[in-house]
Amino acid sequence: xxxxxxxxxxxxxxxxxxxxxxxxxxxxxxxxxxxxxxxxxxxxxxxxxxxxxxxxxxxxxxxxxxxxxxxxxxxxxxxxxxxxxxxxxxxxxxxxxxxxxxxxxxxxxxxxxxxxxxxxxxxxxxxxxxxxxxxxxxxxxxxxxxxxxxxxxxxxxxxxxxxxxxxxxxxxxxxxxxxxxxxxxxxxxxxxxxxxxxxxxxxxxxxxxxxxxxxxxxxxxxxxxxxxxxxxxxxxxxxxxxxxxxxxx
Amino acid sequence: xxxxxxxxxxxxxxxxxxxxxxxxxxxxxxxxxxxxxxxxxxxxxxxxxxxxxxxxxxxxxxxxxxxxxxxxxxxxxxxxxxxxxxxxxxxxxxxxxxxxxxxxxxxxxxxxxxxxxxxxxxxxxxxxxxxxxxxxxxxxxxxxxxxxxxxxxxxxxxxxxxxxxxxxxxxxxxxxxxxxxxxxxxxxxxxxxxxxxxxxxxxxxxxxxxxxxxxxxxxxxxxxxxxxxxxxxxxxxxxxxxxxxxxxx
Amino acid sequence: xxxxxxxxxxxxxxxxxxxxxxxxxxxxxxxxxxxxxxxxxxxxxxxxxxxxxxxxxxxxxxxxxxxxxxxxxxxxxxxxxxxxxxxxxxxxxxxxxxxxxxxxxxxxxxxxxxxxxxxxxxxxxxxxxxxxxxxxxxxxxxxxxxxxxxxxxxxxxxxxxxxxxxxxxxxxxxxxxxxxxxxxxxxxxxxxxxxxxxxxxxxxxxxxxxxxxxxxxxxxxxxxxxxxxxxxxxxxxxxxxxxxxxxxx
Amino acid sequence: xxxxxxxxxxxxxxxxxxxxxxxxxxxxxxxxxxxxxxxxxxxxxxxxxxxxxxxxxxxxxxxxxxxxxxxxxxxxxxxxxxxxxxxxxxxxxxxxxxxxxxxxxxxxxxxxxxxxxxxxxxxxxxxxxxxxxxxxxxxxxxxxxxxxxxxxxxxxxxxxxxxxxxxxxxxxxxxxxxxxxxxxxxxxxxxxxxxxxxxxxxxxxxxxxxxxxxxxxxxxxxxxxxxxxxxxxxxxxxxxxxxxxxxxx
Numbered sequence: 003x004x005x006x007x008x009x010x011x012x013x014x015x016x017x018x019x020x021x022x023x024x025x026x027x028x029x030x031x032x033x034x035x036x037x038x039x040x041x042x043x044x045x046x047x048x049x050x051x052x053x054x055x056x057x058x059x060x061x062x063x064x065x066x067x068x069x070x071x072x073x074x075x076x077x078x079x080x081x082x083x084x085x086x087x088x089x090x091x092x093x094x095x096x097x098x099x100x101x102x103x104x105x106x107x108x109x110x111x112x113x114x115x116x117x118x119x120x121x122x123x124x125x126x127x128x129x130x131x132x133x134x135x136x137x138x139x140x141x142x143x144x145x146x147x148x149x150x151x152x153x154x155x156x157x158x159x160x161x162x163x164x165x166x167x168x169x170x171x172x173x174x175x176x177x178x179x180x181x182x183x184x185x186x187x188x189x190x191x192x193x194x195x196x197x198x199x200x201x202x203x204x205x206x207x208x209x210x211x212x213x214x215x216x217x218x219x220x221x222x223x224x225x226x227x228x229x230x231x232x233x234x235x236x237x238x239x240x241x242x243x244x245x246x247x248x249x250x251x
Numbered sequence: 252x253x254x255x256x257x258x259x260x261x262x263x264x265x266x267x268x269x270x271x272x273x274x275x276x277x278x279x280x281x282x283x284x285x286x287x288x289x290x291x292x293x294x295x296x297x298x299x300x301x302x303x304x305x306x307x308x309x310x311x312x313x314x315x316x317x318x319x320x321x322x323x324x325x326x327x328x329x330x331x332x333x334x335x336x337x338x339x340x341x342x343x344x345x346x347x348x349x350x351x352x353x354x355x356x357x358x359x360x361x362x363x364x365x366x367x368x369x370x371x372x373x374x375x376x377x378x379x380x381x382x383x384x385x386x387x388x389x390x391x392x393x394x395x396x397x398x399x400x401x402x403x404x405x406x407x408x409x410x411x412x413x414x415x416x417x418x419x420x421x422x423x424x425x426x427x428x429x430x431x432x433x434x435x436x437x438x439x440x441x442x443x444x445x446x447x448x449x450x451x452x453x454x455x456x457x458x459x460x461x462x463x464x465x466x467x468x469x470x471x472x473x474x475x476x477x478x479x480x481x482x483x484x485x486x487x488x489x490x491x492x493x494x495x496x497x498x499x500x
Numbered sequence: 501x502x503x504x505x506x507x508x509x510x511x512x513x514x515x516x517x518x519x520x521x522x523x524x525x526x527x528x529x530x531x532x533x534x535x536x537x538x539x540x541x542x543x544x545x546x547x548x549x550x551x552x553x554x555x556x557x558x559x560x561x562x563x564x565x566x567x568x569x570x571x572x573x574x575x576x577x578x579x580x581x582x583x584x585x586x587x588x589x590x591x592x593x594x595x596x597x598x599x600x601x602x603x604x605x606x607x608x609x610x611x612x613x614x615x616x617x618x619x620x621x622x623x624x625x626x627x628x629x630x631x632x633x634x635x636x637x638x639x640x641x642x643x644x645x646x647x648x649x650x651x652x653x654x655x656x657x658x659x660x661x662x663x664x665x666x667x668x669x670x671x672x673x674x675x676x677x678x679x680x681x682x683x684x685x686x687x688x689x690x691x692x693x694x695x696x697x698x699x700x701x702x703x704x705x706x707x708x709x710x711x712x713x714x715x716x717x718x719x720x721x722x723x724x725x726x727x728x729x730x731x732x733x734x735x736x737x738x739x740x741x742x743x744x745x746x747x748x749x
Numbered sequence: 750x751x752x753x754x755x756x757x758x759x760x761x762x763x764x765x766x767x768x769x770x771x772x773x774x775x776x777x778x779x780x781x782x783x784x785x786x787x788x789x790x791x792x793x794x795x796x797x798x799x800x801x802x803x804x805x806x807x808x809x810x811x812x813x814x815x816x817x818x819x820x821x822x823x824x825x826x827x828x829x830x831x832x833x834x835x836x837x838x839x840x841x842x843x844x845x846x847x848x849x850x851x852x853x854x855x856x857x858x859x860x861x862x863x864x865x866x867x868x869x870x871x872x873x874x875x876x877x878x879x880x881x882x883x884x885x886x887x888x889x890x891x892x893x894x895x896x897x898x899x900x901x902x903x904x905x906x907x908x909x910x911x912x913x914x915x916x917x918x919x920x921x922x923x924x925x926x927x928x929x930x931x932x933x934x935x936x937x938x939x940x941x942x943x944x945x946x947x948x949x950x951x952x953x954x955x956x957x958x959x960x961x962x963x964x965x966x967x968x969x970x971x972x973x974x975x976x977x978x979x980x981x982x983x984x985x986x987x988x989x990x991x992x993x994x995x996x997x998x
Contacts, residue, residue, distance in 0.1 A: 060416065069396075139566065159566070305846040307845075310919070317888065638816070642816065660811065672817050673819035
């Protein structure tokens with residue numbers, strides 16, 4: 003078994019090319035994941051590929067029907083105009099090296115389907131409740147920042163401070179090295195809660211930049227479902243810490 | 252030396268085929284390990300293979316006679332009807348990646364002996380003493396959950412919350428990818444103590460599902476022996492932490 | 501993608517040979533980085549190579565214009581007499597093994613350009629404010645310690661106590677194995693602040709040892725700029741810790 | 750550069766064969782290291798090989814003359830009757846996997862020089878001052894425990910509790926798999942101090958078992974020197990922790 007396994011789920015990859023990739027993996031406030039899952043649900047995305055990895059948490063997830071599945075990320079195709087790819091799923095790497103290795107595989111997939119621009123979505127935790135969240139941005143080139151601010155994002159020289167961690171950061175940094183342009187859109191959020199309001203703000207900027215329309219109505223509903231899953235995961239995490247302490251007694 | 256070493260201990264593997272694998276490695280309350288060790292003892296299992304690995308703790312264990320041995324897991328064959336394989340032993344991986352890698356090797360062994368269904372056994376720590384432990388279940392397909400509840404297990408949509416960590420989880424998740432069906436049976440337990448009562452409840456459901464009979468009488472005795480070993484391991488763990496702090500002074 | 505990527509930025513490496521390498525990567529008080537960056541700025545160094553790696557932090561950095569870049573170290577050539585190479589950049593390894601692996605690549609580069617002597621620069625944190633910082637030294641051979649003390653460094657048998665961690669240490673230890681002589685110059689510093697005063701003391705000893713002159717006037721200015729970047733990084737680090745805690749909720 | 754580098758320091762390995770290996774790497778109270786270093790000093794051992802590794806701490810050590818060297822372990826030959834090999838040095842692995850990998854290399858060396866029996870030496874920290882330290886033992890076979898108790902060691906069924914961590918444990922566990930017999934001799938010690946009294950007790954049992962005589966007089970002196978080095982290392986460790994916290998600020 004390889005450290006990273008990418009399983010194609012379609013026979014005709016040439017029918018699913020797209021120049022745009024949107025990343026929404028788990029992160030602060032699950033702002034990015036909410037947006038990506040919402041677009042896939044709303045527009046009935048086609049599953050292109052599943053990614054499993056040694057670098058993911060060593061566990062299974064269990065859904066409300068008691069059915070177990072491995073930690074897994076997915077690449078979807080949505081037939082908007084222009085068509086888009088979405089990277090979403092359960093998890094990020096458990097190690098620093100794993101973040102680099104997994105991002106390399108995500109970019110291999112992106113290249114295969116013709117991606118030229120990457121949007122990474124996330125939350126920017128500010129430690130307090132935010133009523134009207136701004137959408138901050140950072141990119142690998144200034145033209146994209148201009149585009150983003152025209153679409154409603156805010157450019158603020160000291161925010162987000164310093165850097166963006168994980169796939170949302172590395173897809174831009176490593177993608178740029180491979181000739182893909184990239185921009186991160188980060189919705190302000192408390193950092194303590196799953197935040198559909200922040201996601202809605204990010205979705206709005208994103209849709210304007212791409213030139214598509216996605217109905218945001220059911221985003222709150224997605225958020226509620228995710229909240230349920232996350233409660234369980236949080237308990238599981240505590241359970242895991244407990245279990246690790248208990249390995250030898 | 253390879254990161255994982257699997258040593259076959261028999262010359263005629265074709266005589267030991269079985270369609271069922273039961274996993275009982277160390278975990279919460281040692282509920283799973285107690286059950287697996289008990290079946291091997293009770294039915295005089297044949298040792299098929301030993302597994303050692305770089306991913307196991309970097310130490311030796313010492314028994315009451317002062318004899319040292321490497322951390323090691325074992326695969327046993329028990330000639331019940333139907334025959335079964337049991338995976339038990341000393342330890343789990345020390346790293347996230349190691350859990351994936353080791354589980355891959357366990358599944359290679361399972362495939363080699365013809366396994367089609369995997370039962371993983373464990374404890375579900377609830378943080379309080381449990382008088383009459385329920386046996387919870389999760390599986391890679393719903394038919395198995397039906398079977399388990401008919402055999403006395405309980406299906407509860409929010410328990411165990413979120414996931415199952417380590418070999419007990421990954422054997423189901425990765426096994427399913429390789430075409431083996433899998434179910435986890437988790438006995439409620441405080442999480443603080445070795446718990447033969449929980450193990451007895453798990454054993455009962457397990458035997459009903461497989462259609463075999465195993466006398467549970469001596470399970471308490473196995474638990475007592477294990478308790479002694481675990482006390483020593485706990486001291487050893489404290490000793491180790493101390494030792495690590497002392498490496499340079 | 502390899503664990504370490506070294507990208508040459510010039511077509512004529514033979515025109516940039518030098519027998520001296522100066523290392524100034526991030527460390528205590530950023531004493532070494534301040535000196536190396538100052539020399540590159542002051543003498544308009546030529547970028548020879550960029551190094552990125554799986555062993556660097558899994559993130560992007562964002563500058564005040566919102567432009568993202570991968571964590572990256574650089575090798576510069578400065579046409580002083582004698583000419584010198586400077587290794588500076590964003591970061592060190594996130595793992596113990598990574599320090600060894602990266603240092604091996606730095607030494608491959610050094611060997612390629614003809615390096616025979618390595619100066620590593622750093623701070624020696626003493627936990628209190630230092631008005632007139634001494635410059636301590638350690639080397640792979642005693643002749644270099646004599647040279648350094650003649651140039652104003654101080655040799656003190658119990659300082660720095662025990663060892664030098666990271667690239668500043670391993671470049672000397674591994675370089676010596678490959679036939680390059682090496683000396684570490686460590687400026688006393690509180691350890692709590694970016695410290696241009698300590699850097700100035702190190703620069704002075706360094707220039708005297710090499711026999712070059714570098715105007716130190718703008719060092720304070722470089723320090724101010726770095727302080728701004730570091731504030732942002734510190735916030736980012738806190739942000740990251742927060743984010744990691746938030747991965748599953 | 751390989752993860753582990755073994756450099757032979759002699760041209761005629763066939764002249765240095767020995768059936769006995771004694772391990773005394775750093776550990777609790779440095780009991781084992783004191784004994785091994787003392788024998789090498791007392792009997793003017795010949796350096797056979799040096800081992801450096803990615804799995805060692807990523808730093809250089811600095812001696813009182815300011816001379817830096819890489820973390821390194823050494824294999825010595827001492828021409829006692831019977832002749833013996835000694836493994837001593839600066840450090841153990843920084844990771845669990847590294848312990849297994851390094852021990853594999855130590856055993857390759859042992860096999861090359863003809864080793865058939867391994868003695869590993871260490872301290873057994875009891876958390877209180879010990880006036881007359883006992884020497885506990887554990888082995889891969891019971892005949893060795895009989896030999897050790899005849900030579901003055903104590904066999905106590907619950908001590909050391911559970912296990913022996915690091916090279917002192919794995920050399921016995923992995924050595925046994927490769928056909929070498931092995932015994933650990935552990936001197937009682939507080940665990941807080943370098944303990945030449947415990948080392949003296951271990952040396953006595955060891956010499957009786959092998960049938961050699963080593964004058965223990967200068968052991969206290971070796972201990973004093975080591976104490977000095979260790980004080981510096983402890984400071985360095987604190988320094989390192991401090992430095993790591995300071996990487997980005």
